[in-house]
Structures are given as structure tokens and as C-alpha cells.
Amino acid sequence: MDEHKIGVYVCHCGTNIAKMVDVEAVAETAGELPGVTVAKTYKYMCSNPGQEMIIEDIRENGLDRVVVSACSPRMHEPTFRKALQNAGTNPYFLEMANIREQCSWVHDDRSVATEKAKALMTAAVMRVAEHEPLERRSVDMCPNTLVLGGGIAGMTAALELADGDRRVFLVERNDHLGGNVARVDLTAPHLDSAADMLTDRLTRVVEHPNIEVLLDSELKGLSGFHGNFVADVTSSSALPDQNGGRQLDVGSVVVCTGYQEFDASRVTHFGYGKLPNVVTSFEFEKMLREGRIETKDGRIPQYVAIIHCVGSRSREFHAYCSRVCCMTALKYAHEVKSAIPTCYVSDVYVDMHAFGKGHEDFYRRSSEVKTLFLMYGKNESPVIRRADPKDDCEMLIDVNEKLSGETIEIPADMVILMVGMEARSDWEQVTHKVNISGDKDGWFIESHPKLDPVATTTDGIYIAGACQAPKDIPDSVAQARAAAARILAKTSSPTIEVDAVFAEVDEDRCSGCRICNELCPYSAIEFNADKARSEVISALCKACGACVAACPSGAIKARHFTDRQIFAEIEGVLA
Amino acid sequence: MTFEPKIVGFLCNWCSYTGADLAGTSRIQYSPNVRVIRVMCTARIDPTFVVKALQDGADGVLICGCHPGDCHYSEGNYKLMRRYPLLKRLLTAYGIDDARVQLEWVSASEGRRFGDVVDLMTQRIRELGPSRVSAALATDAAER
Numbered sequence: 001m002d003e004h005k006i007g008v009y010v011c012h013c014g015t016n017i018a019k020m021v022d023v024e025a026v027a028e029t030a031g032e033l034p035g036v037t038v039a040k041t042y043k044y045m046c047s048n049p050g051q052e053m054i055i056e057d058i059r060e061n062g063l064d065r066v067v068v069s070a071c072s073p074r075m076h077e078p079t080f081r082k083a084l085q086n087a088g089t090n091p092y093f094l095e096m097a098n099i100r101e102q103c104s105w106v107h108d109d110r111s112v113a114t115e116k117a118k119a120l121m122t123a124a125v126m127r128v129a130e131h132e133p134l135e136r137r138s139v140d141m142c143p144n145t146l147v148l149g150g151g152i153a154g155m156t157a158a159l160e161l162a163d164g165d166r167r168v169f170l171v172e173r174n175d176h177l178g179g180n181v182a183r184v185d186l187t188a189p190h191l192d193s194a195a196d197m198l199t200d201r202l203t204r205v206v207e208h209p210n211i212e213v214l215l216d217s218e219l220k221g222l223s224g225f226h227g228n229f230v231a232d233v234t235s236s237s238a239l240p241d242q243n244g245g246r247q248l249d250v251g252s253v254v255v256c257t258g259y260q261e262f263d264a265s266r267v268t269h270f271g272y273g274k275l276p277n278v279v280t281s282f283e284f285e286k287m288l289r290e291g292r293i294e295t296k297d298g299r300i301p302q303y304v305a306i307i308h309c310v311g312s313r314s315r316e317f318h319a320y321c322s323r324v325c326c327m328t329a330l331k332y333a334h335e336v337k338s339a340i341p342t343c344y345v346s347d348v349y350v351d352m353h354a355f356g357k358g359h360e361d362f363y364r365r366s367s368e369v370k371t372l373f374l375m376y377g378k379n380e381s382p383v384i385r386r387a388d389p390k391d392d393c394e395m396l397i398d399v400n401e402k403l404s405g406e407t408i409e410i411p412a413d414m415v416i417l418m419v420g421m422e423a424r425s426d427w428e429q430v431t432h433k434v435n436i437s438g439d440k441d442g443w444f445i446e447s448h449p450k451l452d453p454v455a456t457t458t459d460g461i462y463i464a465g466a467c468q469a470p471k472d473i474p475d476s477v478a479q480a481r482a483a484a485a486r487i488l489a490k491t492s493s494p495t496i497e498v499d500a501v502f503a504e505v506d507e508d509r510c511s512g513c514r515i516c517n518e519l520c521p522y523s524a525i526e527f528n529a530d531k532a533r534s535e536v537i538s539a540l541c542k543a544c545g546a547c548v549a550a551c552p553s554g555a556i557k558a559r560h561f562t563d564r565q566i567f568a569e570i571e572g573v574l575a
Numbered sequence: 576m577t578f579e580p581k582i583v584g585f586l587c588n589w590c591s592y593t594g595a596d597l598a599g600t601s602r603i604q605y606s607p608n609v610r611v612i613r614v615m616c617t618a619r620i621d622p623t624f625v626v627k628a629l630q631d632g633a634d635g636v637l638i639c640g641c642h643p644g645d646c647h648y649s650e651g652n653y654k655l656m657r658r659y660p661l662l663k664r665l666l667t668a669y670g671i672d673d674a675r676v677q678l679e680w681v682s683a684s685e686g687r688r689f690g691d692v693v694d695l696m697t698q699r700i701r702e703l704g705p706s707r708v709s710a711a712l713a714t715d716a717a718e719r
Contacts, residue, residue: 072592072596072599074588101598101600102611106607115607116610123610435647437682439683440685457589457593457647457683519654521648521651543615544616545616546651549621549658550654561615561619563623566612567624569612570583570628573583
């Protein structure tokens with residue numbers, strides 16, 4: 001091990017690490033470890049000067065191994081690997097010690113955190129000494145893309161890719177495109193028509209020579225890997241001789257499966273389903289699209305109340321904000337007022353979230369159309385009850401008005417519940433099919449919330465629109481275009497480079513027992529009958545290492561996760 | 576001095592390591608006793624890793640992977656689940672309390688759960704006391 005020249009770089013990460021970990025002490029300990037010739041700290045190691053420092057040390061001091069003690073490798077491992085590559089050394093001669101996410105951010109005792117940081121750094125130093133140079137693999141990149149879901153996000157991604165001369169299969173479960181946007185009348189804050197917006201896209205999608213729309217269709221399974229997926233799509237409206245199923249070769253997948261609305265009947269005190277004129281926002285949209293705002297018995301309502309945050313921002317249902325309801329509620333106030341100028345509109349809200357471009361202006365204009373705004377506390381939900389026959393309205397709503405501190409009774413002939421967005425009930429099936437994850441609310445998890453918002457942890461699978469989190473049309477469109485841009489870049493050459501981490505069989509040690517053959521989830525291990533040895537097809541291997549641990553002869557090596565490397569790491573954390 | 580156990584954690588890259596990172600970004604505070612080693616999948620965890628950790632002085636070993644059905648490699652965690660009882664039997668045969676090794680499922684969104692798992696594991700091992708190896712190592716160090 002002593003023949004190595006290891007450089008250890010301990011990052012302050014501003015104060016993120018330095019506040020809780022004595023970075024100088026970590027560097028000092030590093031300097032005493034065998035093989036370590038350089039040990040430095042720096043404010044931001046990932047910054048250009050930080051990377052330059054490492055590159056310079058590699059070139060000038062002949063470092064052959066680098067340890068960066070900083071954030072999670074999931075964050076900056078690619079950054080520092082690139083730095084090593086730029087310095088002319090093998091990028092796999094890097095190891096990161098995660099002293100931020102798994103140390104400084106989760107502990108509150110500086111000396112204990114520093115000791116742990118030293119242990120993690122030591123493990124990384126001992127591990128990196130065992131690292132081997134690895135070459136990245138090149139695999140074919142199929143330029144076709146599968147887009148799941150024909151809502152605004154899916155159609156946008158499809159068009160963007162098709163305009164970039166890539167073939168797209170747009171799979172939609174329903175018998176029509178448009179998704180939830182097709183259920184909307186006007187859109188906030190500019191009150192332009194959703195239908196107008198959709199029609200042009202719909203026509204282009206349907207007529208585009210590069211887009212094949214598969215309606216009444218679902219993804220049954222996805223196999224393969226980035227650049228080389230095979231999608232198994234079944235269609236309920238397929239001709240009998242087509243057998244209902246198709247195998248599509250695609251290189252990338254964009255998941256745009258959207259959201260479903262919160263079931264308003266879960267909030268019992270609003271009487272949804274019992275009081276006939278308590279309607280959800282989507283039911284009200286339907287009235288707007290049909291051009292008739294009227295009660296169940298065909299009367300024109302004189303009092304309309306709009307209640308915000310139904311299912312959202314609540315301890316009982318969903319803790320998150322659904323983002324679109326506040327502006328949609330204001331839009332309803334406008335639409336009711338313009339259809340029925342004498343109508344009294346009350347808007348019962350928790351907080352008015354007017355965060356988007358033009359939203360504050362829209363809020364101001366809405367308050368000018370004589371809407372009565374009443375604020376209620378998050379956990380003091382209004383109660384709707386039937387009015388007395390002597391009252392001139394159908395229902396009464398009791399609101400603990402927060403700003404005045406008074407209980408106010410407001411009349412209503414119609415109540416619109418602003419139902420929030422929630423993950424589709426079958427979100428888990430989608431995650432399993434395309435091998436991505438959902439968060440605690442069922443929204444799909446992006447690769448990095450800020451820096452990589454449309455990629456996922458599975459290479460080649462992208463997410464866009466409201467399946468990732470509640471969002472409005474502009475954000476969905478932006479994400480869809482971003483996902484398309486990522487794919488256009490990735491498919492700009494016929495091959496892509498993939499990680500050099502995979503398993504390999506040592507022919508001399510393999511006994512040909514074939515235990516590994518059955519174990520591989522990707523059928524990446526084949527038995528070579530001539531040699532009576534098993535062989536790994538590296539392009540198919542995804543480096544899980546199941547075969548490595550199972551091989552009774554110890555003949556399979558997990559590149560970059562070898563026994564020696566992990567043993568060194570174990571010794572290091574316990575040193 | 577209270578006994579501070581040294582615990583080696585083997586975390587799968589996709590669910591549990593990401594969950595541990597989320598605990599960090601969420602600033603969830605938990606016991607500092609677990610030192611994490613990342614593997615791509617719990618299926619990579621050779622029983623010898625666990626034995627090696629105990630042999631080198633770990634008081635406990637915590638293995639965290641994706642929840643059953645959620646494995647990034649579809650069924651790697653099931654492979655670990657098959658090995659795990661055998662490993663426990665092996666440890667018992669060696670005279671090691673098999674409670675020193677624990678398997679827990681932590682998804683990428685369960686930062687809070689990761690913190691709880693670490694706290695609980697630390698508490699358990701603290702109650703078990705130092706392992707014989709770590710006690711012997713501590714005596715050696717004291718004598719030196």
C-alpha cells in the first residue's frame with residue numbers, strides 16, 4: 001500500500017461541514033495515514049479552484065489516488081471523477097468519504113462528529129489504495145423514446161423529441177389525449193382557454209410522422225437498460241390478429257403519468273356526496289366548459305363559496321401544498337362573476353399562495369371583482385350545513401375567520417371544494433415497471449431535486465409533469481421539454497458510455513457450477529459450454545453483485561466493489 | 576464512561592444509502608455510532624463482510640436495503656433475506672449473539688426512519704455491551 005501517493009481533500013462545504021466537523025483535524029489525521037502524501041482542506045472542494053487544486057497536485061506531486069471527504073458520492077462523485085480524468089489519471093482512482101449528509105448534518109456533538117469523519121476518511125483512504133483502473137463501456141443508444149402518458153407533459157415531451165427527428169411512442173391509457181388539462185376550462189392567471197392550448201398540440205401530435213400514438217394502451221413491462229430498453233405495451237383496442245401486445249425498442253423513457261384529484265368525500269364535514277350542491281373543482285370545471293353554472297335543480301346560484309386546501313396542507317390527508325388550487329380558485333371567482341354579475345362570491349382560504357409569474361397581479365385583480373376573502377386556520381376547517389327554509393340560501397358555512405378572530409356565517413347555494421392533487425393510486429405499479437422510486441406521498445423521486453430534476457436514479461428513465469410533484473401547466477411543460485432535451489443530447493451519438501462497474505468471472509477459478517446463471521436478474525451470465533465456465537455479458541450487467549456474493553469459488557469479481565476494497569473499508573471504519 | 580458501540584452499516588446504494596442522505600438533507604439528528612459502507616445492493620453482502628466486521632472489533636452490524644418488492648435490481652434483497660438466517664446461525668455457532676447483526680428496510684424516502692433505525696440499533700447494542708473482540712481490543716489498547 002505504501003507505494004501509493006494518496007491525496008486527501010477535506011471540504012468545509014462553506015460551514016455545512018466545518019461547523020460540526022473539525023476539518024483541519026481530519027486532514028491532520030489523514031496526513032499520518034500510510035500512503036497519504038498530501039492532505040488539504042478547502043472551502044468548497046467542488047468549486048473550480050477546488051478541483052484545480054486536486055488536478056494540480058495530481059500533475060505536480062504525482063498523486064495516483066484521491067480521497068475527497070465532502071458530501072455524498074451521489075452528489076459529486078461524477079464531478080471529482082471528471083477532475084481526475086482531466087488530470088490524466090483514471091477516474092476510478094477516486095473515493096469519497098461522506099462527511100456531510102451522513103456526518104455533519106446529522107450529529108450535534110462536534111468532537112463525536114469529527115471522530116466519525118476521521119473514521120470515514122480513513123476507510124476511504126484504505127479503500128482507494130485497493131482501487132483498480134477501470135475503462136468505461138460503450139453501448140448502443142437506440143434513438144427511440146417511450147413516453148408514458150398523453151397529458152400536457154407527455155405530449156410536450158413527445159413533440160419536442162419528434163421535432164428533433166427522434167421516433168416517439170406515446171402510450172396513453174385512456175381513449176383520448178389531453179390528460180387533466182383537457183378537463184379544464186380557462187387557465188389562471190391569464191384566463192386563456194385550455195382547449196385552445198391543447199388543440200394545436202393534439203393536432204400536431206396526431207399528425208407528426210415521428211410520433212406513434214397508442215391509445216387504450218398500457219406498459220406491461222420494461223426490460224433492458226439505458227439505450228437498449230424493450231417495452232412491452234398492450235392495447236385493449238388492438239385488432240385481434242395483433243394479439244394486443246407490442247414489443248417496442250426504445251433507448252429512453254419519459255414518465256408523464258400525472259396525478260389524480262383528492263377524493264373530497266374523505267373530508268366528512270364538507271358534506272360532499274350528501275349535500276347536492278357541494279361540488280369539486282373538476283365538477284365545476286365541467287359546468288364552466290358546458291357554459292352553465294347552475295345548481296342540481298337547475299337554479300342560478302346567488303351565493304357561491306370556494307373552499308381552498310381540500311385534502312392539501314392538512315395533517316389528516318396530505319401535508320403538501322398542491323400549488324395550483326389558489327390561482328384556480330381566483331379564476332373561478334372571475335368566471336362566476338362574469339357569468340352571474342349579481343352573485344356573491346366568497347373565497348375561504350388558509351393562505352393565498354400566489355408564487356408564480358403574474359400570480360400576485362391576478363390576486364389583486366380578483367380582490368377588485370368584489371370577492372369576499374375569508375381566512376381560516378389550517379386545522380380549523382370550515383363546516384358546511386344545510387340552511388333553514390327561511391334563509392334565502394341553500395347552505396351556511398361556519399368559518400372561524402382568522403384575521404378578525406370572529407366566527408362568520410356565510411351563505412352558499414353552491415360550494416366549490418378546491419381538491420388537491422395526489423399521486424395516482426397505481427403509482428407503485430409504475431415505479432416497479434420502470435424501476436424508479438416514489439416518495440412518502442407517492443410522487444416520483446428525481447435524481448437530484450435541484451441539479452437533476454427530470455432524471456431518475458435509473459439511467460435512461462426520466463420524469464416530467466405532476467407525477468413528480470404537484471405542479472402547474474408552465475412547470476409541467478418546462479419539465480417535459482427539459483426531459484426531451486436530456487434525451488436529445490444523449491441520443492446525439494449512436495453509442496453512450498456507461499459506468500465501468502460490472503462483474504467479471506475469473507476463468508481459472510470458476511468451477512462451472514452455474515449457480516450464478518440463475519441468480520442474475522438480468523440474465524447477464526451465460527454458460528460457455530466449450531470452456532465449461534460462466535461468463536458475464538458486461539453490457540447487460542448492472543453491477544448488483546448478487547452473483548459475486550453467491551459464487552462458492554470466489555471466482556466473480558465486482559469491479560469497484562471487490563472483496564479487497566470492502567474489507568479495506570471495514571478495517572478503515574474500525575481503525 | 577458509557578459504552579459507545581462501534582457499528583458497521585452496510586447500505587444498498589439505491590434505497591437505504593439515499594435514505595441516509597435524505598436524513599442528512601432533512602437535518603435529522605441520530606446516534607453517531609454507525610459507520611456506513613455503501614454497496615450497490617444488499618445481495619452483494621457476502622456473509623464474510625459481516626464476520627470480518629465483527630472480527631475487526633465491530634460491536635454490531637446493521638444491514639439496510641430496499642423494502643421487499645422495491646429492490647432496484649428487482650429481487651436482490653430477497654437474496655439477502657435467504658442468506659441472512661444462515662448467517663445468524665453461523666454467528667450463533669461461533670458463540671456470537673446474533674442480535675448483534677440486524678437487517679432493516681429503509682427506502683429512499685425514509686430519512687426519518689433511517690435515523691430511528693440507527694438509534695434503535697445503537698440502543699440495542701449498547702444494552703448487549705461490547706463484543707468480546709472489541710472488549711479484547713480495548714484491553715490491548717489500554718495495556719499498550
